[in-house]
Amino acid sequence: MTSLLRRPVAHAGVYATRFRLAPRRSMLNLSRRMYSTEEQKTGIAAMYVGSMRVLYYRLKLFSLSTLSVASVFAPLFVLWPSSIETVGRIGIAATTLAASGTSTALISWIGAPYVGHMTLRRSSPNATPMHYLSDGTNMLLLDDSPSDPKVHASEPYILELATLDWRMRSLKTTVYSPSLLRKTERAFASWELPPSPPPLLLDQGVDQRDSYTVSKLVAETVDVSGGKVRGRWWARWRVDPNDDQATECAGTCEAEGTPVRYFFVDESRLGDDWRVIQ
Structure with a gap:
């Protein structure tokens, strides 16, 4: 479960550095520090290579x-x-x-869902998952630069899955919450990104009158050759502080762009190192 922190205000101190408020009918463009190739090569816990x-x-x-x-x-x-x-x-x-x-x-x-190779990486010990707040139902749109795992990793491990699009361009999908992957009913696929996230625990101490939306990045698909983001998979919760009876908020998942949602992985080829994401 995810704990909901206070919505940032002008005097909110440290919380203001973790949240960004998106104005109504506007686009949220965040400049993010790109991590180096050396950093990407470290922290590998396990690797998988598709046999076909x-x-x-x-x-x-x-x-x-x-x-x-x-x-x-x-x-x-x-x-x-x-x-x-x-x-x-x-x-x-x-x-x-x-x-x-x-x-x-x-x-x-x-x-399309066939995973040629997959990498399980350890998240940074200093990783703090970023949550975004918006005052309307508008979607939060980030720029087309790949995101920093240190900002969006919400679990001890992140998952990188390599697939091909119809033009044979290499795509890399980074799943920041691997525990949310679930079995799928789609033919020729074994996993899928979830249609809905776990409920969001509400902080009863929050003093907020207006409804707002909490967004968390679940996965992101990047065109490897171009280095641009193809799409993202968001978990979103609509919070209504006027509902005094609510202790948790149900959410839904939405796509931004065209992320890869379905994956085929031969689970019989996964060793004991992969049990950490179960």
């Missing part, structure tokens, strides 16, 4: 190659003089493109 990553890579490469070839030669086939009538050539070209596109999309959907 090479096969999936070659299959996806083949499907994209055939789609590219079909896209190039289909117009040439239609325009090139032939004994086949134009209507027939258009039909053949359209059928070829549709078949190639469908197979490529199907392979992409099946393999």
Whole structure:
């Protein structure tokens, strides 16, 4: 459970350094200190490598190659003089493109959750999870720079999962709360980011008249080649201080951008080192 601290005010002292208030209809842009490559390489507790990553890579490469070839030669086939009538050539070209596109999309959907490699890292001993407060229902939007795990890690370990998008670009999803990962019913996937977080414990000593939203970053997906954030998975709780009977607040999870939510991991290949996230 997460304990709710006081909402920061002008004289709130140390709490004002941990929370940022987002004005209504505005974007919250935070400048964050980028951690070095040396820091990223330390604190590795366990590593996992998917046994079928090479096969999936070659299959996806083949499907994209055939789609590219079909896209190039289909117009040439239609325009090139032939004994086949134009209507027939258009039909053949359209059928070829549709078949190639469908197979490529199907392979992409099946393999999207496949985790090629996964790393379990220890969080910094000085890590303090950041919670954001907003005075409205507006979503808090961070900039497109990768976040600092020291700011958002809320558990002793963080999880990094590598996947591929439909264009074969490498994606890295960092899960700052691995304990929230759950089994999924999606085909060809084993884990998913949660649809809702645990209830938020309310501090009965908070003197607050207006309703507000508490947000916590659960996971973040980054395009490795471009270094930009693709999307984030947020846990949000809407707090109504006027409800005197409430001792905890139910929340929901929301996506910002297009984060990777589903993952396929062969759990039989996970050793005892991975038990720390169970």
